[in-house]
Ligand code: ATP
């Protein structure tokens with residue numbers, strides 16, 4: 001396995017291998033053929049899972065009504081400075097899904113999945129921090145206990161999935177270091193309250209591990225706004241789980257090398273990677 005590079009060196013190697021195509025605007029790269037192939041194969045792997053097969057698929061343009069966006073992201077800085085009258089670019093792929101939920105839910109709630117472009121005004125030299133990128137998201141709506149169980153399932157599943165791809169994945173749900181018997185109870189209740197977790201992987205030598213996958217439990221934030229209730233009349237909750245697809249691809253290239261043909265055979269097999277895509281006609285790959 002190659003050693004991790006600094007943020008700048010990682011950017012330069014991704015560009016040299018034609019994986020990202022600098023545009024002059026930080027965080028706004030074009031994507032080369034092998035890079036897109038990895039994104040497409042990772043997404044296909046996720047969609048082959050039971051969850052992927054069961055979830056209801058939806059596709060939206062990367063824009064939502066301004067009222068919805070401001071309600072969902074009050075106070076976040078991406079909202080400012082966009083000169084759009086009635087629509088706003090979405091910071092997360094799940095935003096357009098919540099307004100589609102209304103009224104009484106079926107027993108067992110619903111699970112929706114979307115793949116969408118997101119926009120965030122956070123220009124950076126880190127190749128993992130883009131101004132526009134894609135997320136594969138799963139959105140769960142249902143009874144609080146169902147949503148909580150779904151969170152726990154994804155926490156395991158997310159780590160197992162990334163580890164199966166040879167990534168050094170850790171979740172950030174570790175509780176604070178309490179000691180003793182009462183401490184263990186405190187730690188447990190802290191864990192149980194967890195509304196957000198991330199799955200992190202080391203990608204750059206000079207940066208903390210990068211979040212590839214994030215889970216957010218919104219409780220009644222959206223269901224309250226859109227009047228969504230469970231089949232039994234009790235308040236419903238929502239939560240979402242998103243994979244940053246460009247970050248996933250970059251983590252794989254940083255970990256396994258910039259040429260698909262150098263990747264471990266097990267990783268290529270799991271993703272069904274076509275290593276011939278390494279050398280698109282006309283690409284100049286300098287070493
Ligand atoms: P970070 O702490 O790195 O800023 P975040 O907490 O903002 O991440 P979320 O808002 O939970 O991340 O977004 C969900 C997922 O989208 C993240 O797990 C990550 O994979 C991806 N993501 C977030 N911001 C970016 C970005 N600027 N460029 C590329 N991918 C991103």
Ligand code: ZN
Nearest residue numbers: 092094240242
């Ligand atoms: Zn989301």
Ligand code: MG
Nearest residue numbers: 120122129211
């Ligand atoms: Mg962020």
